[in-house]
Amino acid sequence: MTDAPVDKPLTVLIACDTYPPHLNGAAQFGYRLARGMHGRGHNVHVLAPNDVNGGSRSDLEGEWPVHRLRSHGVPTHEYWRICLPWEIKKEIALLFDRVQPDVVHIQCHYMVGEYTLYEARKRGIRVIATNHFMPANLDPFLPFPKWLKRIVATNSWKDMGKVMGQAQVVTTPTPLAAEAMYRHAFLHDVMPLSNGIDASVYELHDGEQIPPHEAPTVLFVGRLAEEKHVDVLIDAVAKTPAHLGVRAEIIGGGEVRTALEAQVQRLGLQDRVVFRGLVSDEELREAYLKADLFCMPGTAELQSLVTLEAMSASKPVLLADAMALPHLVDKGRNGYLFTPGDSSELAGRITEILELPADEREKMGRTSREMVDRHSLEATLSTFEDLYRGDQGKRVNAG
Structure with a gap:
């Protein structure tokens, strides 16, 4: 795996498990990251669940391509969609063939982020992982008793460690979140890096x-x-x-x-x-x-x-x-x-x-x-740009 030259525009694949029109912090961050990197001259592609029923598709009319994977609605949530591994793994591999990314940036350890990371690792492509998730976010949508929710949370932390531990760099918005990931997901050296704002x-x-x-x-x-x-x-x-x-x-x-x-x-x-x-x-x-x-x-x-x-x-x-x-x-x-x-x-x-x-x-x-x-967005984008190129960097914009 080689680091990209400093002056070369990168092809960046941003993998999101939630993305606009979804309304939540992780979706908004994915959009702002794509917009920011596009504005810096990089070739940006976004991979996300389809926001409607139907097969996979690519939206090519916007400022950057958004590739939507076949997804399914969740009965307990008004808009959340999940992708099934056997429906998306081949689609992700074909997308890598077409896009040929220099770096992959996943936003979650669930299906889209997980299988995008695995494909990048197989191909020797650099991966940055950012965590926006806490198990408590799932609680209202799990129709289970509290004891079972605790088991789900423990397993979710474990999966986070297994998946994100394979990335070259792991970030999260605040030091407190980094500490939680160390305690529960056993992820060491998580970089606190603010989501940033203009x-x-x-x-x-x-x-x-x-x-x-x-x-x-x-x-x-x-x-x-x-x-x-x-x-x-x-x-x-x-x-x-x-x-x-x-x-x-x-x-x-x-x-x-x-x-x-x-x-x-x-x-x-x-x-x-x-x-x-x-x-x-x-x-x-x-x-x-x-x-x-x-x-x-x-x-x-x-x-x-x-x-x-x-x-x-x-x-x-x-x-x-x-x-x-x-x-x-x-x-x-x-x-x-x-x-x-x-x-x-x-x-x-x-x-x-x-x-x-x-x-x-x-x-x-x-x-x-x-x-x-x-919490400057420009500082956040500069730090991610350094990380994309292989510079662990010292410009940490902590929350």
């Missing part, structure tokens, strides 16, 4: 004016899934002082939306909690800029790109004290952590921030924006 996208343009909401508004963005605990935010809004008139704006879709809407009805918050569903990128940007603060009550976040987006828009943040979220809070300066599941504590923090003078809230938002600088 903060300028979420800043106000010169001369741009976006009026705030009429009432103070807490924003949540993300998949409406059990592990996001949006119900805690809704309960917290109900517990804030009536004179503040606090609203919650919830962006995203998912399997628990019906239950959350029923909770809102039960609490009589129909005029204070707004479900916006899926929105365009421009609508999302405007939502960040209009909000007074951002809340992420989730407990299985490996980094939380949506929190970084809100911080890029100069918003104070209230985050559950779980997984990687503490890395994004400087207590009292850009926001606060709260005990996971404690809606009373969260309500108190919402009240505390919204009762601050406007200039103090703005100062907290500026601190959020300053903290995002260490």
